[in-house]
Amino acid sequence: NRRIVLASRPHGEPSPAHFRLEEGRVPSPGPGEVLLRTRYLSLDPYMRGRMSAAKSYAKPVEIGEVMVGATVSEVAASQHPEFRVGETVLASAGWQDYALSNGAGLRRLDPEAAPVTTALGILGMPGMTAYTGLLQIGRPKPGETVVVAAAAGPVGSLVGQIARLKGARAVGIAGGPEKCAYLTQELGFDAALDHRASDLAGDLARACPQGIDVYFENVGGAVFEAVLPLLNDFARVPVCGLVSGYNLTELPEGPDRTPLLMRSILTRRLHLQGFIVWDFAECEPDFIREVGGWLREGRVRHREDIVDGLENAPDAFVGLLRGANFGKLVVKVG
Ligand code: NDP
Numbered sequence: 001n002r003r004i005v006l007a008s009r010p011h012g013e014p015s016p017a018h019f020r021l022e023e024g025r026v027p028s029p030g031p032g033e034v035l036l037r038t039r040y041l042s043l044d045p046y047m048r049g050r051m052s053a054a055k056s057y058a059k060p061v062e063i064g065e066v067m068v069g070a071t072v073s074e075v076a077a078s079q080h081p082e083f084r085v086g087e088t089v090l091a092s093a094g095w096q097d098y099a100l101s102n103g104a105g106l107r108r109l110d111p112e113a114a115p116v117t118t119a120l121g122i123l124g125m126p127g128m129t130a131y132t133g134l135l136q137i138g139r140p141k142p143g144e145t146v147v148v149a150a151a152a153g154p155v156g157s158l159v160g161q162i163a164r165l166k167g168a169r170a171v172g173i174a175g176g177p178e179k180c181a182y183l184t185q186e187l188g189f190d191a192a193l194d195h196r197a198s199d200l201a202g203d204l205a206r207a208c209p210q211g212i213d214v215y216f217e218n219v220g221g222a223v224f225e226a227v228l229p230l231l232n233d234f235a236r237v238p239v240c241g242l243v244s245g246y247n248l249t250e251l252p253e254g255p256d257r258t259p260l261l262m263r264s265i266l267t268r269r270l271h272l273q274g275f276i277v278w279d280f281a282e283c284e285p286d287f288i289r290e291v292g293g294w295l296r297e298g299r300v301r302h303r304e305d306i307v308d309g310l311e312n313a314p315d316a317f318v319g320l321l322r323g324a325n326f327g328k329l330v331v332k333v334g
Contacts, residue, residue, distance in 0.1 A: 001026045002310055003096035006061045010051055013247045013321070016314035018051065019067070026098045034080045034106075036073035036091055036099045038333040041310065042120035043069065043317045048246040057276055067095040067313075070125065071333075072109065072116045083108075090119045095313055097334060114295070121328035122302040123292060125277055126154035129240060131287045132280035134159050134216060135166075137238035137273045142167030144213035147204070149195065149223045150243060152179035154302065154328040158291070159216045160189050161300045168214070171207050173200075173223055175323040182326075187301060195219075201226040211235075217272075219244045228261065231270055239274040246321060303327030310334075 007020040029035045050061045050068055061068055071093040075083050080103050083089070090107040093099035109116050114123060121127060138159075140146050146163035150156045151172030160170035160183065172183040172192045180192035191207040193200065204226050211232040217224065221244035231237070264270060294300040305327040307316040313331045320329050 001096065001098045003066050003094075004310065004313055005064050005066055006051060008063065009053060010247075012249045014048065014051060014318055016318060019314040021311060027100050029077050029079045029100055031079050033100050033102055034075050034083045035077040036071070036089070036093050036101055037076040038071045038073050038093050038097055038099070038310075039088070040072040040117050040120060041069050041093075041095060041313060041331040041333050042071065042124070043313060043320055043329040043331060044126070045241060045243050045246065045320060047317060048321060068092065069094050070120055071099075072119060073099070088116055090124070095310065097310065114292070117304055117306070117328075117330055118295070118302070120330055121154045121304060122158060122295060122300070123288065126328065127158055127291055128280075128284060128287045129277040130155045130158035130216075131162065131291055132277060132283050133238035133240050133275055134162055134214070136280055136283070137271075137275060138163075138214040138216055138236050140166050140168040140214050144168045145171060145208050145210055146214040146216065147171045147173065147208065147212050147227060148216040148218065149173035150218040150241070151183055151189070151192065152303075152326060153218075155240065156216070156218055157183070157187055157302065157327075158300060161187055161294075163214070164188055164190075165294070165299065171204075171212075173204075173219075179326060182303070195223055201229075205230060214238075216240060217242070221245055225257075228264055231264065231268060233268045235268065235270050237270060237272040239272055243321065305329050307331050 001024050003022050004019050008018050010018045049056050053060050071091050073091045073093050075085050075087045088109045109119055140163050146168045148156045148159040152174040160172050163170040169190045172189045173195050174180055180194055183189040183192035193203045212230045213232050213235050215227050215237045217239045218241045220242035305325045310333045
């Protein structure tokens with residue numbers, strides 16, 4: 001049984017040296033337990049937060065503990081009345097080959113209904129984040145302009161596609177020409193901009209001649225700076241993630257821009273709302289039904305970036321925070 005534990009806490013950007021691969025025996029399930037064998041492990045930006053001891057909405061991974069993570073797992077042995085050997089489940093088994101579970105939180109997956117990896121992406125937590133954040137907080141109306149960054153990732157790509165289905169214009173921001181071409185040519189975004197280009201603020205203003213009505217915030221930093229002057233009166237900003245800052249070790253140098261932000265919120269009556277996907281847990285059945293339907297009908301599309309081998313998870317995770325992934329990052333474990 002291979003497992004990847006947190007070896008030390010990063011200061012700034014994490015490196016593979018902050019993780020350690022350990023080998024141990026495969027555990028046996030006791031009464032009421034199942035043994036899960038990991039098939040796919042999801043890698044997500046929130047894991048950077050779990051590597052840090054700073055206070056947040058979830059408790060950190062301790063040094064020497066297995067890294068957390070959602071998995072698609074197979075029941076390898078069972079002493080649980082409700083789970084049979086061979087069944088596939090969505091679990092939180094973390095970065096390891098095998099894990100024991102008492103069954104709590106396991107969701108049975110039907111491999112005939114959809115490829116099982118979609119439960120980690122478009123039909124899982126990232127998809128639900130896009131669906132709830134956009135529809136509950138962003139509330140786009142037909143003809144409005146919706147902007148989203150990290151737009152080629154699992155959250156952003158669905159945000160833009162749902163915005164289009166609701167009759168809004170979708171403008172995506174992503175790193176590099178290949179991701180931008182994917183957004184406009186394959187996902188139907190109205191425009192796509194490269195945040196590494198020299199004049200993001202100018203490019204964005206040209207792409208949003210009517211201003212911005214909904215900005216789905218995934219990255220913060222320079223992208224938010226470019227967005228803020230373009231936000232219309234009564235614009236909605238679901239604050240979902242701030243990935244450009246996850247490796248920051250101190251606040252950026254001044255001048256302090258907080259007064260500008262607060263004045264913009266006041267005078268333009270902006271609505272900014274932070275959210276964590278599970279705040280909208282009651283929307284999950286609607287999400288599965290609606291996005292599942294759109295996926296089957298080909299009205300939304302998705303892309304996965306599959307990395308082979310548990311031992312490659314640390315490298316892949318470090319790359320995720322830099323944009324090395326193209327699509328939902330998943331590790332094929334076994
Ligand atoms: P992605 O697969 O999109 O990966 C993150 C992407 O962020 C990278 O691929 C990169 O894409 C982009 N990025 C990294 N640094 C920068 C930067 N400095 N400027 C602009 N873009 C950058 O991840 P997800 O779709 O899984 O997650 C997107 C966001 O949603 C994250 O912030 C995440 O933390 C958040 N999230 C929040 C949840 C919640 O409950 N609130 C739940 C799930 C996700 P590129 O190449 O385009 O630069």
